[in-house]
Amino acid sequence: MRFLHTSDWHLGRLFHGIHLTSDQAHVLDQFLALVRESKPDGIIIAGDIYDRAVPPIEAVELLNQLISQILVDYKVPTIMIAGNHDSAERLGFGSRLLAAQGLYVAGALRREIEPIILYDEHGPVYFAPLTYGEPAFVRERLSCPDVSNHEQAIEAMVQHVIRKIPNKARSVAIAHAFIAGSLESESERPLSIGGSSMVKGAVFQPFCYTALGHLHNSQQAGNPSIHYSGSLLKYSFAEAFQRKGIHLIEMDKVGGITVERISLSPRRDVRCIKGYFKDILNHSIDQGNQQDYVSVTLLDEMPILDAMGKLREKYPNVLQIESPRFLKKGVLSGLPRDHRKLSEKELFAAFYHQMTGENMTQEQQMHLVDVIETVYREEREAIL
Incomplete structure (x- = not known):
């Protein structure tokens, strides 16, 4: 079986006050081209489809247009789960009707978690949609009184769904979680403030492959069969050196997998430039696309009048200027870092x-x- 794994689209995202919908549409056009060329048996979107519970109209229209093409034009079954940024109830509206058209949406956690079954020439593959649920909600919905953190919540969901998957059957988990030891980025909203949000990768041991969402850095999460696809675009300057894309998964007849990472090309990259003001203006230290979203770190010790205005004459999308002399000490006294x-x-x-x-x-x-x-x-x- 061949399927695509993606996550963290964050449709409707604002980046330093700029609406990214057109940038997202640009890379999603490439995603559609990949669907057309690779002819997958299924598509997984592992949470955070939208950036907030009530997304802007443009974001909803973009998703509607994209999913319609996937289902109607290419007839590829698609499975999506809610992430911590999504409104699970809104995302899951009409899910039973949509399933008949090949769109399987796991919104709010149900009392019974049913695997989604897709077929290839070797038979069935069972997909377990472990939608995002806070521990208190999982405790109540699945009647698990001992659930008090995110790892226990994931364990409870796995135990509920795994009993419905035949022994030794090929299976895939879809989850929105923070696997211990993985690399995080500043643009990710924490799953928990007080308790532990980390989950051990061993929780997903029963599955041939685990398709994860939440962390924006594309990475293997401990086990070779557990992967984050990463976000659709770079959503912070801390992600400037990350590579974004889609995972193409090939699963053989016994559940063995190969993972291919396919890069997407953004309309505008997110970049960081560091140097002296004069050198940055004359491009002596940067030969990149002037239309990119840029953060500039100035090494000058003396203040510069209207630095932002002058820089935007060369880089129209300068969104942030930093100067080390202002970051030597936190704004609040006594803070050890930025x-x-x-x-x-x-x-x-x-x-x-x-x-x-x-x-x-x-x-x-x-x-x-x-x-x-x-x-x-x-x-x-x-x-x-």
């Missing part, structure tokens, strides 16, 4: 210490975590 790379919990703790002269108590920290996680939940299900 405040933009701190979590909400760390930032508030530093603010609290600056305002009161005292450290937060354990009880206060637990209350803060509850508040932050409540905000995340409400944001996912917000109605605008």
Whole structure:
């Protein structure tokens, strides 16, 4: 069986105030061309289809157009699960009707997790759609009172679905999770503020292949059969040196796999340029595309009048300027590193210490975590 594995499209994403829908459409056209050329038996989209619970109209239209072409023109069955950025209920609307057309959507977790079965010349392959679910929701929905963290939640879902897959059958897990030891990026929203969000790769041992979403860096997650496809585009300057693309998976008749990473070419790359202001302006240190999304780190010690305006004459899409002299110390006194790379919990703790002269108590920290996680939940299900 041949299938494509992709994830973390984040349709409707804003990047430093710029709508990326046209950039996403550009690479998704290449994805459609890959579908046409490779003729896969199926497509997996492992969560975070949208960037937020209520996506903009343009993002919904883009997904509608893309999926329609895949199903109607190319007739390729497609499986997608909800990620932590998606509204599971909205994404899963009409899923039973859509399944009849070849689109299998795992939105909100159901009390029974049913494998999706696709066929090739060697017989069936069972796909386990382990949609994203917070531990408390998994505990209630699957009646597992001992589930208290993300690893236990994934384990509970695996145990529920694996009993419906015949012994020694070829199988694929689809999950949105953070595998311990994997490389993360600053553009990924944490799955958990207070508890542990990490999951051991051994949880997916029963499956021939595990298609993961959540982390934006394309990578193997410990075991050769567990992979993150990575995000569709670079969604932060921390991802500037990552390669984005799609995984093409070949599975033989006994479940052995080969993974081919296929790169996509963005309309505009995300790049970081470092040097002195004069050298950057005359392009003596950079020969890249001037239309790329650019972050500039200036080495000049003296202030430069209207640096952004002057740089945009050469690089219209300069989105960020940094200067080491401003990053030697955090904005909040006492912070050991760049405040933009701190979590909400760390930032508030530093603010609290600056305002009161005292450290937060354990009880206060637990209350803060509850508040932050409540905000995340409400944001996912917000109605605008």
